[in-house]
Amino acid sequence: MDPHLLRTxxxxxxxxxxxxxxxxxxxxxSAISQQIAALESDLGLPLLSRRPVEPTPAGERLxxxxxxxxxxxxxxxxxxxxxxxxxxxxxxxxxTPLALNATLAGRLARARAAQPRxxxxxLGCGREDxxxxxxxxxxxxxxxDGVAAPSDPLRLPESGPLTVVGVAEEELVVxxxxxxxxxxxxxxxxxxxxxxxxxxxxxxxxxxxxxxxxEGFPAALDHRGDDVQTVLNLVRAGHGLTLLPAPLLxxxxxxxLLxxxxxxxxxxxxxxxxxxAGPLPAAPGASGACGVPLLTPRLVHRxxxxxxxxxxxxxxxxxxxxxxxxxx
Amino acid sequence: MDPHLLRTxxxxxxxxxxxxxxxxxxxxxSAISQQIAALESDLGLPLLSRRPVEPTPAGERLxxxxxxxxxxxxxxxxxxxxxxxxxxxxxxxxxTPLALNATLAGRLARARAAQPRxxxxxLGCGREDxxxxxxxxxxxxxxxDGVAAPSDPLRLPESGPLTVVGVAEEELVVxxxxxxxxxxxxxxxxxxxxxxxxxxxxxxxxxxxxxxxxEGFPAALDHRGDDVQTVLNLVRAGHGLTLLPAPLLxxxxxxxLLxxxxxxxxxxxxxxxxxxAGPLPAAPGASGACGVPLLTPRLVHRxxxxxxxxxxxxxxxxxxxxxxxxxx
DNA sequence: CGGGTCCATCACAGTTGCTTATAGCAGGTG
DNA sequence: CACCTGCTATAAGCAACTGTGATGGACCCG
Numbered sequence: 001m002d003p004h005l006l007r008t009x010x011x012x013x014x015x016x017x018x019x020x021x022x023x024x025x026x027x028x029x030s031a032i033s034q035q036i037a038a039l040e041s042d043l044g045l046p047l048l049s050r051r052p053v054e055p056t057p058a059g060e061r062l063x064x065x066x067x068x069x070x071x072x073x074x075x076x077x078x079x080x081x082x083x084x085x086x087x088x089x090x091x092x093x094x095x096t097p098l099a100l101n102a103t104l105a106g107r108l109a110r111a112r113a114a115q116p117r118x119x120x121x122x123l124g125c126g127r128e129d130x131x132x133x134x135x136x137x138x139x140x141x142x143x144x145d146g147v148a149a150p151s152d153p154l155r156l157p158e159s160g161p162l163t164v165v166g167v168a169e170e171e172l173v174v175x176x177x178x179x180x181x182x183x184x185x186x187x188x189x190x191x192x193x194x195x196x197x198x199x200x201x202x203x204x205x206x207x208x209x210x211x212x213x214x215e216g217f218p219a220a221l222d223h224r225g226d227d228v229q230t231v232l233n234l235v236r237a238g239h240g241l242t243l244l245p246a247p248l249l250x251x252x253x254x255x256x257l258l259x260x261x262x263x264x265x266x267x268x269x270x271x272x273x274x275x276x277a278g279p280l281p282a283a284p285g286a287s288g289a290c291g292v293p294l295l296t297p298r299l300v301h302r303x304x305x306x307x308x309x310x311x312x313x314x315x316x317x318x319x320x321x322x323x324x325x326x327x328x
Numbered sequence: 329m330d331p332h333l334l335r336t337x338x339x340x341x342x343x344x345x346x347x348x349x350x351x352x353x354x355x356x357x358s359a360i361s362q363q364i365a366a367l368e369s370d371l372g373l374p375l376l377s378r379r380p381v382e383p384t385p386a387g388e389r390l391x392x393x394x395x396x397x398x399x400x401x402x403x404x405x406x407x408x409x410x411x412x413x414x415x416x417x418x419x420x421x422x423x424t425p426l427a428l429n430a431t432l433a434g435r436l437a438r439a440r441a442a443q444p445r446x447x448x449x450x451l452g453c454g455r456e457d458x459x460x461x462x463x464x465x466x467x468x469x470x471x472x473d474g475v476a477a478p479s480d481p482l483r484l485p486e487s488g489p490l491t492v493v494g495v496a497e498e499e500l501v502v503x504x505x506x507x508x509x510x511x512x513x514x515x516x517x518x519x520x521x522x523x524x525x526x527x528x529x530x531x532x533x534x535x536x537x538x539x540x541x542x543e544g545f546p547a548a549l550d551h552r553g554d555d556v557q558t559v560l561n562l563v564r565a566g567h568g569l570t571l572l573p574a575p576l577l578x579x580x581x582x583x584x585l586l587x588x589x590x591x592x593x594x595x596x597x598x599x600x601x602x603x604x605a606g607p608l609p610a611a612p613g614a615s616g617a618c619g620v621p622l623l624t625p626r627l628v629h630r631x632x633x634x635x636x637x638x639x640x641x642x643x644x645x646x647x648x649x650x651x652x653x654x655x656x
Numbered sequence: 657c658g659g660g661t662c663c664a665t666c667a668c669a670g671t672t673g674c675t676t677a678t679a680g681c682a683g684g685t686g
Numbered sequence: 687c688a689c690c691t692g693c694t695a696t697a698a699g700c701a702a703c704t705g706t707g708a709t710g711g712a713c714c715c716g
Contacts, residue, residue: 001401003331018694031674033695038673043405045412050694051682061411061637064489065404072400076393077329077371083389084373158486161392309389346663359705361664366704378663379713 003073005039006066008032009047013063016053068159071132075160078137079308087313094123094130094139097226098203099303102247103168104143104322111321118314126202126226128157134306135159140315141322142306147172147208147243150300162306167322169300171246173291175235187295193217197240202226204243212297236288245301249291331401333367334394336360337375341391344381396487399460403488406465407636415641420449422458422467425554426531427631430575431496432471432650439649446642454530454554456485462634463487468643469650470634475500475536475571478628488636495650496631499574501619503563515623521545527568530554537571540625564616573629577619 011021012032022029040047047059055063093100093108100108100122112118125133127144134142136159146154150169174193176183190209194216200206202224206217220240223231228248235242305323310316339349340360350357368375375387383391421428421436428436428450440446453461455472462470464487474482478497502521504511518537522544528534530553534545548568551559556576563570633651638644 001331001405003329019692028675029694030676030696034673037695043408045408047408053694058408058412061408062404065400065407068488069397069400069404072393072397073329076390076397079393080371080373080375080386080389084386160396347661356706357663358665358707362704365664381663 001039001042003070005035005042006062007070008035009039009059010063010066010070012036012048012053013055013059018053071136071159074137075135075308078135079160082137082140082311083309085311087311087315088140089117089314090119090121091141091315091318092121092123092139093141093143094125094133095143096127096130096145097124097228098245098301099143099145101145101168101170101245101303103170104303107322107324108318111318114321115314115317118318124226131156131159131162131306134308135162137308140307140310141319143167143303143322144306145203145301145303147204147212147299148302149212150298152302154302154304156304156306160308162308164304164306165323166302167305167324168303172243172294172299172301173246173249174294175232175242175244175249175289175291177236177238178288178290180238182292183290185292187293189296190294190299191296193241199223199231199234199240199242201231201242203228203231209243212299232289243294243299243301244291246291246293249289329367329370331398333363333370334390335398336363337367337387338391338394338398340364340376340381341383341387346381399464399487402465403463403636406463407488410465410468410639411637413639415639415643416468417445417642418447418449419469419643419646420451420467421469421471422451422453422461423471424455424458424473425452425556426573426629427471427473429473429496429498429573429631431498432631435650435652436646439646442649443642443645446646452554459484459487459490459634462636463490465636468635468638469647471495471631471650472634473629473631475532475540475627476630477540478626480630482630482632484632484634490634490636492632492634493651494630495633495652497628500571500622500627500629501574501577502622503560503570503572503577503617503619505564505566506616506618508566510620511618513620515621517624518622518627519624521569525568527551527559527562527570529559529570531556531559532571540627560617571622571627571629572619574619574621577617 008021008025008027011025012018015021015024018032018036019029022032025032027035036048043058043062045058046056047062048054049056108120112120123133123139127146130139130142130144133139142162144154144156148154151166153164153166156164174182174188182188190213194213195218197220198206198209198217200219200222203226206219209217221234223234228244231242231244232248234240305319307315307319310319336349336353336355339353340346343349343352346360346364347357350360353360355363364376371386371390373386374384375390376382377384436448440448451461451467455474458467458470458472461467472482472484476482479494481492481494484492502510502516510516518541522541523546525548526534526537526545528547528550530551534547537545549562551562556572559570559572560576562568633647635643635647638647
């Protein structure tokens with residue numbers, strides 16, 4: 001079970017061709033053939049059917065393991081090298097679309113003001129990629145967002161011993177089209193909305209709601225993608241409901257009423273965050289869609305930061321700044 | 329990053345000696361020396377300090393990765409072989425101490441009655457070992473128990489793509505010494521007990537309670553081990569409180585009162601389980617300690633079954649029987 | 657200071673794993 | 687039906703690797 005052979009195996013299975021895999025990996029076709037033969041004789045099983053080249057059932061099992069295995073291997077290497085790397089002034093931040101919100105963007109600005117030499121790259125990616133990018137060393141720090149009960153951790157796919165810290169929690173609102181009968185309510189209960197039409201989005205997968213609340217939540221429209229404006233437009237046009245972080249939507253009530261109706265202050269609305277980039281105090285141009293606070297169950301839009309061993313220096317400083325002092 | 333070298337590295341680090349590792353792995357000392365040198369030159373970092381032999385910081389990082397990595401490698405191999413194995417009549421069941429409760433022991437008896445040729449071995453082990461034993465093929469099926477909110481999954485350490493199903497949930501009670509002032513209550517709230525003296529046990533780690541309820545739960549006595557009788561004796565002697573599955577303790581109220589006071593029927597007390605081994609309807613000899621139902625938060629003692637790809641045959645049948653029909 | 661223990665290094669040998677060359681097989685085509 | 691083409695399997699040769707055994711230097715201890 002040499003990782004080398006494993007890599008060859010997944011390449012052959014992906015390309016469904018020995019010769020093509022040979023080309024991609026820079027070997028001769030003969031070498032590929034021998035490697036696959038070695039793997040099969042090691043396990044004592046055929047892993048690929050030839051002509052056409054397709055994984056056997058046993059090969060399918062192996063494929064399921066091979067990906068995470070090779071990822072962890074890269075992660076181990078990256079982590080060890082990171083532990084002994086000199087302080088770097090380049091920092092790559094892997095972030096899901098809603099993770100880098102106003103609060104965190106502000107903290108990032110603060111960190112850059114304190115450390116002008118720091119070059120920051122933000123890599124937008126999906127929720128399932130963040131951990132992989134950080135673990136394999138393609139990003140120093142990851143930010144992932146999701147829906148969770150307050151102070152409950154998100155469940156991100158594991159890919160090694162990464163440090164995971166919650167860095168922000170924002171109130172969640174139900175996004176409604178402007179004329180919706182519920183739009184005037186001071187708050188809503190998720191249980192009352194199990195039969196409503198819902199959008200299936202990557203930001204708020206219905207699977208997650210069903211796990212939290214029970215069956216229901218029929219999918220009215222399935223949106224694959226991560227563009228918030230598109231989702232807002234779909235809501236506005238009445239395609240269905242979805243949950244979004246409160247700062248993205250204007251409240252339907254006069255602002256003076258809101259603080260009293262909300263059960264607790266938002267944990268992220270702490271003092272001491274004088275952002276150099278404005279914190280967008282009013283909602284951006286949602287033009288129509290409006291949000292009603294979700295009262296029960298208590299759910300929040302949570303952002304977690306993940307990173308491996310950071311060398312002391314700007315990267316570690318930034319991590320500390322992003323973390324801010326949530327517990328103090 | 330050959331797994332072979334990785335295995336050598338962890339052995340050397342564990343034994344803190346090249347020569348001893350050579351003996352254990354069946355190589356010469358020279359080979360070990362060369363393997364470590366190869367690993368270090370591959371990563372470009374010293375991983376071990378010599379004389380005395382100790383991991384460097386980078387080596388420590390690598391050690392953290394190496395264990396899970398090698399486990400997953402074994403898991404992959406075992407899983408592939410399992411997928412293509414002939415139906416086996418030997419079945420090894422890895423179970424934590426409280427996992428094989430009366431309900432599941434009954435289901436196991438039913439399965440064995442239906443399949444007399446089946447040879448069953450039960451491997452007692454800790455919560456953190458179950459997944460590893462199943463993944464690496466040392467057990468076909470695993471049973472792990474823990475404290476969780478109703479129908480919430482336990483969080484077991486990952487070690488590959490295993491199927492995880494909840495198979496039983498039992499009510500939790502607070503175990504109290506007989507003369508305790510709270511012993512007569514119909515139910516208790518965890519929030520009222522944050523300042524009580526608690527036992528730290530493997531069955532109910534206080535860390536878990538703090539995660540569910542918040543700070544508090546001072547540890548009065550730390551019990552390392554998994555013997556329930558010992559824990560009951562400690563409770564009876566007043567060393568502290570703990571949470572235990574209800575069937576282990578006699579109720580403090582007349583049995584006729586209980587069904588009315590409990591919010592819901594126990595999910596595992598389903599009809600259709602005529603156990604050939606008696607289901608122990610009364611509590612075993614708890615002799616003194618008694619249990620008071622835990623009302624809020626709603627917590628249960630949950631048992632999960634985990635397994636990889638099971639070949640059709642007795643093993644798969646048993647898995648189905650253990651699973652019973654929870655959803656029907 | 658001498659013996660013992662431990663790791664590093666060197667030289668050598670067996671094995672592994674690659675390349676080149678060629679054989680075998682299935683499918684398309686005139 | 688014969689032939690060509692594109693694919694994988696096999697054989698032979700060669701280079702690199704990975705082990706063994708022997709040896710050397712550093713350190714500890716009596």
